[in-house]
Amino acid sequence: MRETLQAKLVRLRPIKDDDCEYLANLKNNMFTQAWNQRLPPNTTAEKIKKRFQEANDKQNSAILAIEKLDGTLIGNINYSEDVPRFDATFGIVVGKEHWGQGLAEEAQELILEFLFIERGVQVVRLWTQTGFPWAKKAAEKLGFRVMVRFRENTIIDGKIEDSLYMDMLREEYFKSRNLQDKVKGP
Numbered sequence: 001m002r003e004t005l006q007a008k009l010v011r012l013r014p015i016k017d018d019d020c021e022y023l024a025n026l027k028n029n030m031f032t033q034a035w036n037q038r039l040p041p042n043t044t045a046e047k048i049k050k051r052f053q054e055a056n057d058k059q060n061s062a063i064l065a066i067e068k069l070d071g072t073l074i075g076n077i078n079y080s081e082d083v084p085r086f087d088a089t090f091g092i093v094v095g096k097e098h099w100g101q102g103l104a105e106e107a108q109e110l111i112l113e114f115l116f117i118e119r120g121v122q123v124v125r126l127w128t129q130t131g132f133p134w135a136k137k138a139a140e141k142l143g144f145r146v147m148v149r150f151r152e153n154t155i156i157d158g159k160i161e162d163s164l165y166m167d168m169l170r171e172e173y174f175k176s177r178n179l180q181d182k183v184k185g186p
Helices: 017-028 045-058 103-118 132-143 170-176
Strands: 010-014 061-068 075-082 087-094 125-127 145-156 157-167
Touching: 010 103, 017 045, 017 075, 045 061, 061 103, 075 103, 087 103, 103 125, 103 132, 103 170, 125 132, 125 145, 132 157, 157 170
Parallel strands: 087 125
Antiparallel strands: 010 061, 061 075, 075 087, 125 157, 145 157
């Protein structure tokens, strides 16, 4: 992957050691990390650093810092290609203080452009929960559709919620953005 991806509001870049404390705090946040609500928050900056190093050593995957163009760290985004150059799953976490500013949407557009145009994948997937209706709405705005609903499998603010597995096909990505796909499919 290129060293950085940049748009008008945000930049995606490799994780730095200085980022790990903030990213550990995000990981320990019981609100932004619905997956962890059955576990006590125990992530440290050192654990984050090790996890990111291991993830970035894998081929066809990356965990990247999301920062505003002024250098303010706001979260991280990751992707992993399940079958290289065919399908990928991505995830994002942004500090709540940065919500509602279009930053997460722009970061997701950058990773989608990278995956569909540069990597040439056929389908991109993500996870969200019904306890975060704004996240589902944001994913739908990007062009994702609910593919699978896992009923009552996560806890958010003490309430049992469903997890949603959403996807977007290559043709949907190009059509929704009025772009021409220069790669012929099967």
